[in-house]
Amino acid sequence: MKLHLISFKTCPFVQRAAITLKQKNVAHEITYIDLANPPDWFLELSPLGKVPVLKVDGEVLFESAVINEYLDEITGGELQPKDPLLRAKNRAWIEFASNMLGNSYLMKTATDKVGYEKYRDLIITQLQRVEERLSDGDWFNGDDFSLADTAFAPFFMHNSVANNAFSLIDPATMPKVDAWSKRLLALPAVKHSVVPEFELLYLQRIEKFNSYMWQQYAAESSNHG
Ligand SMILES: N[C@@H](CCC(=O)N[C@@H](CS)C(=O)NCC(=O)O)C(=O)O
Known part of the structure; x- marks a missing residue:
């Protein structure tokens, strides 16, 4: 069976599936897309235009909680309570x-x-x-x-x-x-569920929003040199 995760590097919902895949040592491929400029093939296969999407051979799964239950179930099911x-x-x-x-x-x-x-x-x-x-x-x-x-x-x-x-x-x-x-x-x-440059990408992303939180952080950082 071929598992293929479609991801965005700072998405916390994709990260849930990435953690399960790592924790259970499941072979898979990852493709990263840019959500600001999603490719047509992604919009065609993702019903809500959101990541994560997990391709299972030719089939498409979406919603992180559903993907995680599926990944757990095909690998023994020990990550869910039995009761x-x-x-x-x-x-x-x-x-x-x-x-x-x-x-x-x-x-x-x-x-x-x-x-x-x-x-x-x-x-x-x-x-x-x-x-x-x-x-x-x-x-x-x-x-x-x-x-x-x-x-x-x-x-x-x-x-x-x-x-x-x-x-x-x-x-x-x-x-x-x-x-x-x-x-x-x-x-x-x-x-290891995120790319090595995760932190930098996260900060760049909130900088781009120029949000209140970012402005406070930037002011604080410049006060401390
Ligand atoms: N309920 C979804 C939420 C997924 C979600 O919100 N993904 C965001 C990125 S972190 C997304 O793809 N947003 C694109 C959009 O809404 O157009 C899940 O658990 O998988």
Whole structure:
């Protein structure tokens, strides 16, 4: 079976599938496209014009959560809880993580302070919810690494760029989230789920938005030489 992931280098949703592929050591090809100028062949095969798309031989799969369940199922299925209720709850939290990624995008592209603070505060409230949900184990469900971990990891990677300059994690009030995010970022499958120049590309992208968040960062960086 031939697996082919269509990607955009800074997309957190594609990164979920990349983590699963790395974690399970699954052979695959990757093609990177420019979302600002998507090729016609991509628009033809992606129903929503979004990445990720996974081509499975001639077939097309889209939506990161669906792609991840499929990748896990064809390779043993150990990244999903066996209990149907826990599995359903995990799906709901994966959707929650998608909502956080949406808020993160709106925060980093907001052009004024009011817009920026609205989404920043929403994300902080969401992180506090996750803090309440986490158990004492290493991963989202405790001892077993799962697709829920792969779904949140991209948020933590974006949150940690530029030496945590944009971080919204308060270790004092969110100690479990803090420890979990560090554990995820240290995992080889997460580290190698993005291209080596990821951080630079991420910063270039938010610079292009010239958003409130970028302006604060640029002012702060120039103050410190
Ligand atoms: N719900 C989708 C979201 C994917 C998504 O929003 N991808 C973004 C890039 S990170 C995209 O392709 N945007 C292009 C567009 O909306 O035109 C998933 O989980 O796969």
